[in-house]
Amino acid sequence: MAPGGMKPQPVEDASGYRGQADRLLTPVNEAELVTFLVANREPVTVVGALSGVTGGAVPTTGVAISLAKFDRCEIGRGMARVGAGLLLADLQVAAKASKQFYAPDPTYNGASMGGTFANNASGSRSFRFGSTRRHVLALRAVFMDGTVREFRRGEAIDFDVPRVTVPATTKHQAGYPLEPGMDWIDVLIGSEGTLAILTEATVRLLPAPAELLSGVLFFPSEAAALAAVDAWRTLPQLRMLEYFDAESLNLLREVIPESPRCAAALLIEQEGDDTGYLDSAPIDEASWFGTTDADRERFRKFRHALPERVNDTVRRNGYLKMGTDYAVPPGRNAEMIARYREMLDPTGIRYVIYGHIGDAHVHVNMLPATAEQARQSQRFLHDFAHEAVLRGGTVGAEHGLGKRKRDLLSLLYSGPEIEAMKAVKRRLDPRWLLGQGNLFPCEPASCSPSC
Numbered sequence: 546m547a548p549g550g551m552k553p554q555p556v557e558d559a560s561g562y563r564g565q566a567d568r569l570l571t572p573v574n575e576a577e578l579v580t581f582l583v584a585n586r587e588p589v590t591v592v593g594a595l596s597g598v599t600g601g602a603v604p605t606t607g608v609a610i611s612l613a614k615f616d617r618c619e620i621g622r623g624m625a626r627v628g629a630g631l632l633l634a635d636l637q638v639a640a641k642a643s644k645q646f647y648a649p650d651p652t653y654n655g656a657s658m659g660g661t662f663a664n665n666a667s668g669s670r671s672f673r674f675g676s677t678r679r680h681v682l683a684l685r686a687v688f689m690d691g692t693v694r695e696f697r698r699g700e701a702i703d704f705d706v707p708r709v710t711v712p713a714t715t716k717h718q719a720g721y722p723l724e725p726g727m728d729w730i731d732v733l734i735g736s737e738g739t740l741a742i743l744t745e746a747t748v749r750l751l752p753a754p755a756e757l758l759s760g761v762l763f764f765p766s767e768a769a770a771l772a773a774v775d776a777w778r779t780l781p782q783l784r785m786l787e788y789f790d791a792e793s794l795n796l797l798r799e800v801i802p803e804s805p806r807c808a809a810a811l812l813i814e815q816e817g818d819d820t821g822y823l824d825s826a827p828i829d830e831a832s833w834f835g836t837t838d839a840d841r842e843r844f845r846k847f848r849h850a851l852p853e854r855v856n857d858t859v860r861r862n863g864y865l866k867m868g869t870d871y872a873v874p875p876g877r878n879a880e881m882i883a884r885y886r887e888m889l890d891p892t893g894i895r896y897v898i899y900g901h902i903g904d905a906h907v908h909v910n911m912l913p914a915t916a917e918q919a920r921q922s923q924r925f926l927h928d929f930a931h932e933a934v935l936r937g938g939t940v941g942a943e944h945g946l947g948k949r950k951r952d953l954l955s956l957l958y959s960g961p962e963i964e965a966m967k968a969v970k971r972r973l974d975p976r977w978l979l980g981q982g983n984l985f986p987c988e989p990a991s992c993s994p995s996c
């Protein structure tokens with residue numbers, strides 16, 4: 546191990562959730578990791594780039610393991626072999642140099658590949674390409690007893706599981722998506738650091754399109770923007786459809802003064818030059834368009850600045866991030882947004898609505914200014930999850946549930962379904978040492994007092 550030190554290591558993720566590990570280990574290769582695990586009796590939490598927002602990478606005790614040194618990046622035709630510690634941004638650059646791209650596009654590209662695998666990350670392009678799980682062709686995992694396995698697509702799990710009912714949303718990341726005979730990759734991707742330590746993977750790369758047009762389109766009303774989303778969602782040329790409400794644009798203006806004053810905006814990206822569909826919507830003439838890398842980077846920064854500003858604002862006020870990650874079936878998108886507003890508007894709590902509207906997956910982030918507003922916001926997180934489930938939605942679309950949101954699992958799944966998930970956990974990590982407190986409270990025998 547690298548001299549990670551024996552002194553307690555404070556750990557904090559992007560949501561402001563804090564914990565502590567007794568020590569941090571940074572193995573330089575798989576053999577060191579295995580040697581440690583075989584002798585280990587302590588809780589273990591895998592720490593990626595800590596950009597998660599549910600406390601998943603934040604230990605309460607035990608050993609934090611960073612795979613930062615597993616940074617392999619080999620680009621081939623149609624695929625890349627990547628280490629868990631490689632940053633998504635580095636894969637993006639390497640793929641681009643080979644005239645290819647990696648389709649999952651979670652907004653924060655400083656995330657580690659391991660973190661994106663563990664959380665089945667998605668983002669702005671998932672309504673077209675799906676989330677991370679779909680793009681992993683092979684996966685290497687180290688289990689808590691030190692067993693190392695490399696799984697290929699189609700390699701079925703060798704134990705029985707029931708089918709759990711998953712919501713009719715276009716994205717979903719909450720609990721294990723169990724079904725009889727499912728493949729290993731599907732159960733490990735999205736397992737939120739609870740089943741195995743993911744060390745390496747082969748991911749699919751797609752050919753870079755010859756032409757890309759990007760734009761930030763400004764709308765005179767929220768209704769007009771939502772109607773455009775419904776009309777455009779299935780257009781084959783569109784590969785990004787992101788939403789900003791009026792208050793999101795106001796918040797952005799604090800850091801990007803040219804952010805316009807308007808009722809709503811959509812960030813789009815499309816392949817090819819067929820823009821006829823734009824004529825059908827009342828788009829402001831001042832909307833921004835661009836075709837160069839520099840334009841795309843400017844728009845990416847504009848989009849990225851929003852969650853950063855949200856996270857900074859709420860933490861500066863002294864609170865944890867209070868953001869939803871719920872998706873509903875696309876046909877219920879406008880109704881769900883109207884319900885959020887109906888519940889929030891009378892309270893006076895400042896809030897923004899933005900995000901992956903192509904998947905009917907917007908983030909509602911509340912920015913409480915007082916302790917009472919913070920308490921109310923906390924309650925809304927739960928109430929909104931309930932409202933999403935009532936509409937056939939999911940309680941976690943891309944961030945997972947980690948520790949902060951694990952209570953939502955029981956809003957979505959029955960007791961026997963959650964038991965079936967726990968049985969998988971028990972089978973692969975019988976001492977319940979890995980990712981303690983993520984998804985489920987840990988089993989009493991292994992539970993640390995703070996779990």
Ligand SMILES: Cc1cc2nc3c(=O)[nH]c(=O)nc-3n(C[C@H](O)[C@H](O)[C@H](O)COP(=O)(O)OP(=O)(O)OC[C@H]3O[C@@H](n4cnc5c(N)ncnc54)[C@H](O)[C@@H]3O)c2cc1C
Pocket residue numbers: 558559590591592593594595596597598600601602603612629650651652653655656657658659660661662663664665666667668669737738739741742743744849852853943944947980983
């Ligand atoms: C500004 C901002 C914007 C974001 N936008 C998006 C978005 O659009 N889409 C999206 O999906 N997410 C988004 N996120 C959330 C976050 O970036 C993703 O969840 C990301 O996948 C986390 O990667 P990480 O390396 O930071 O993981 P961490 O936060 O360090 O860890 C996340 C979880 O993965 C586990 N883990 C990490 N590495 C491994 C491994 N090698 N093996 C097993 N388990 C592991 C951890 O134990 C933890 O449970 C955003 C975050 C921020 C701060």
